[in-house]
Amino acid sequence: MKTNAFDPRRFWQTLKWTVLTEKKSILTAFAAFLVAFLAIQLFSCFTIFDLTQELGSEATMAGMAVCLAVFSFMHSYYASGLLGNARTSRQRATALMLPASNLERYSVRFIYCCLIMPLLLLVAFFGATALRVLFELLAGHGDIHWGFGLMKYHFGSNFDSWMSYAFIIWSLSLYVLGGVFFRARPFVWTSITIFAGSLLLTTLMFYIGTLIGEDNIKSFLMRFRDVTFEAFDLTVSLVFLAFTVFNVWLSYWLYCRLQVVQHKWFNL
Numbered sequence: 001m002k003t004n005a006f007d008p009r010r011f012w013q014t015l016k017w018t019v020l021t022e023k024k025s026i027l028t029a030f031a032a033f034l035v036a037f038l039a040i041q042l043f044s045c046f047t048i049f050d051l052t053q054e055l056g057s058e059a060t061m062a063g064m065a066v067c068l069a070v071f072s073f074m075h076s077y078y079a080s081g082l083l084g085n086a087r088t089s090r091q092r093a094t095a096l097m098l099p100a101s102n103l104e105r106y107s108v109r110f111i112y113c114c115l116i117m118p119l120l121l122l123v124a125f126f127g128a129t130a131l132r133v134l135f136e137l138l139a140g141h142g143d144i145h146w147g148f149g150l151m152k153y154h155f156g157s158n159f160d161s162w163m164s165y166a167f168i169i170w171s172l173s174l175y176v177l178g179g180v181f182f183r184a185r186p187f188v189w190t191s192i193t194i195f196a197g198s199l200l201l202t203t204l205m206f207y208i209g210t211l212i213g214e215d216n217i218k219s220f221l222m223r224f225r226d227v228t229f230e231a232f233d234l235t236v237s238l239v240f241l242a243f244t245v246f247n248v249w250l251s252y253w254l255y256c257r258l259q260v261v262q263h264k265w266f267n268l
Helices: 008-021 023-048 056-079 089-096 102-139 148-158 162-181 186-212 214-224 229-255
Strands: none
Touching (some): 008 023, 023 056, 023 102, 056 102, 056 162, 056 186, 102 229, 162 186
16 A cells, blocks of 8 residues: 555545544533523623623624634634644554555645534533523523624625735644654644744844835835736735645655654654
């Protein structure tokens, strides 16, 4: 069997094995986040706002916004768990003994961490929303909002370009890469690295801008005054997409080389 060969049947069997092996964690996560999302929404609608003053939409929006923030946080957390089934020597040996190629094992873990678990959180979120509406009906609230229309309006005004979505996907790819690069506490170390890198890049750009001079920067930017927002949005989106593909490829490259022996300087 080739190390990087891909067979759909082996891939499906490996994916099924992964889901069955993790079923306890999956069910526990679903129940925990169903309760958490429901508690957040109920706390918002029944405590923060007085619904008798027709503030139901604002209360719903507040609860939904907090739930989405939790979802975004957990999406990054799960994306960093690419080697979550290979933290210890026994787990690594078990993962390596699976009758599948590196590409199949990587694809399965990628789908599990970046698609299956986030989808599970979305199902829990929608389930909690339905239960919250039911509780509001039982409580006799007259101004009840599902919140999905408000969310679409609010987030549509903030993410109305491809560039915003491309940036989010690129950010997730950083956690995918960090999940392979750091073996212990990958989410924490990846977050620290992103923060430090952002701080360093901001400082570097500030000093470069100071050396170039404000007038020279304005003169350079004026050359692009005829560029439309659509063209700029598409260009930046493609740049983020290229970096996303590179991060995923690099994470796969490291995945194939760091499963058995930990590196001396990284893969902590």
